Amino acid sequence: MQSPTSTTPSITPNHSSTQEGEIHGKNIAGLKQVLADTYVLYSKTHGFHWNVTGPLFTSLHALFMEQYNELFEAMDELAERIRVLKVEAPFGPTALSGLSSLSDASASLDAMAMVRELEADHRQLASQCQEALVQAQDVADEGSGDLLTQRLRTHQKTAWKLASLLQ
Ligand SMILES: [Fe+2]
DSSP states (O other), rough: OOOTTTOOOOOOOOOOOHHHHHHHHHHHHHHHHHHHHHHHHHHHHHHHHHHHSTTHHHHHHHHHHHHHHHHHHHHHHHHHHHHTTTTOOSSSSSHHHOOSSOOOOOOOOOOOHHHHHHHHHHHHHHHHHHHHHHHHHHHTTTHHHHHHHHHHHHHHHHHHHHHHTTO
């Protein structure tokens, strides 16, 4: 900790190297968490695209396709950001599902239950992005912060669109 009487200008907190390692680790963990959650939500949204039924089939089938395509591209951005930080990006269904905070869903849900489930997942992912953003800001990792801010905005907007369908 920097002494209150020190005159050394400090833009970033004066962490010890152990603290820096921990903070860097939290930043990476936050990005991996968002990647894993994005993967599970991508997979669920694609499954709902295949299995949705009912009078809203055409519009929900198309809406879910738009959403899973967006999530697929986001996964690539998140994984490549982790690589930019010189860390191996987790991949494969077992590793990513194991890391994710989101639950799997049953294909037998009715259309509105699918919308409700996706809306809750996008809100959950927005909150994971918010946490990861704080970790990125702690290490002044503005590149990750920018990506996480974009992801946060997208998940909030998607949650709003899905919630609007439920009213
Ligand atoms: Fe399709």
